[in-house]
Each structure stands twice: as structure tokens, then as C-alpha cells.
Amino acid sequence: MSGNIVARRYAKALFAFGEKQGAAELQAYGEELSRLAEVLGGSPEVMRFFKSPVFNRDEKKGVLGKVLEAAAVRPAMKNFCDLLADKNRLPFLPDIAGAFGKLLDAVNGVVRGRLVTAVELPEARRTDIKNKLEKQAGKQLELDYAVEPGILGGIVLKVGDKVLDASLRAQLDILKETIKRGE
Structure with a gap:
């Protein structure tokens, strides 16, 4: 599967979940994803770590926990990121943030x-x-x-x-x- 397709699917799933929560939560998810994308974009070594097959899921989740703590995200976003870690999709997080932002822009006009x-x-x-x-x-x-x-x-x-x-x-x-x- 192409990375772009993967990112769009996860972004749509999070977006649908956020819509059920309400407009304020949807905006909050967008802001948190943007912050995470900035943190990961500013740290290429962390992205290489997440892409590396040498490290197991638990090691990646440990590093992810520190990143999420620094970004101060809500529990729902932490759960979403844990799901990405379980499915080995953490490297797609910046793309997911971009796709989510496009969905949010479309809703907001x-x-x-x-x-x-x-x-x-x-x-x-x-x-x-x-x-x-x-x-x-x-x-x-x-x-x-x-x-x-x-x-x-x-x-x-x-x-x-x-x-x-x-x-x-x-x-x-x-x-x-x-x-x-x-x-």
C-alpha cells in the first residue's frame, strides 16, 4: 500500500472519530497532530528510529511516549499513536497530519x-x-x-x-x- 493511501485512511478514521466528539475536539486533534508532525519533522533521527526494523514495538512505544509527553497530547491522541505503533505506521504520522489538515480545511471552508x-x-x-x-x-x-x-x-x-x-x-x-x- 502506498504511504499516501495509508495516511489518508488513518486521517479519515481519526477525523470520523473526532466528528463524533464535536467540532472543538476535531480542532484539538488537528492541533495535536500538527504539533506531533512538527516535533517529528524537526527530529529526523526519531523518524529513522520509527522506520527501523531493528527496534521492536515496545522500544518504539517507549520513545513515542516521550515524544507524546513533550507534545502534551490528550489520551485519545495517545491511543491513536499507540495504534500507529502497533501497526508499524508511526513513520506516516507527518503524512497523516497533512491529510487530516486537508480534511479539516475542507470542513471549515x-x-x-x-x-x-x-x-x-x-x-x-x-x-x-x-x-x-x-x-x-x-x-x-x-x-x-x-x-x-x-x-x-x-x-x-x-x-x-x-x-x-x-x-x-x-x-x-x-x-x-x-x-x-x-x-
């Missing part, structure tokens, strides 16, 4: 995207662009901002699986192809 510009935008301009895009989409938008001088000018907006490339680099590439074809 949040769309995540990335806005790439050639130069750093002032905060007022960022807010203005975000507000206009939210108005167009009719949903709350969470944007990550990046600067990539290689686009020369304009913007590249990536939302979900859609890309709007309104950069000067893209326009020049189109012009170059048009000239090559002799149109």
Missing part, C-alpha cells in the same frame, strides 16, 4: 495556496491581494508568500492543483515559442 512574486510585497499589498482572492473564491484563503526573482515580474498563484502563472517569465516564454513557430 479554508483553501490553502502559495503566492510567488519577484520581489517582497508590503503587508498592505498582501492583505489586499488576499482579500480580493477570497472575494472571488467565496472561501477563506490561507496564503504562503514566497519570493522568486527568476519570475522577473508578476505573480504565480498556486491553489490546490491549479496554477495561475501571470509572471513576466511565462509571458516571455510564450513570446519565444510564438517567434519560433513563425506566427
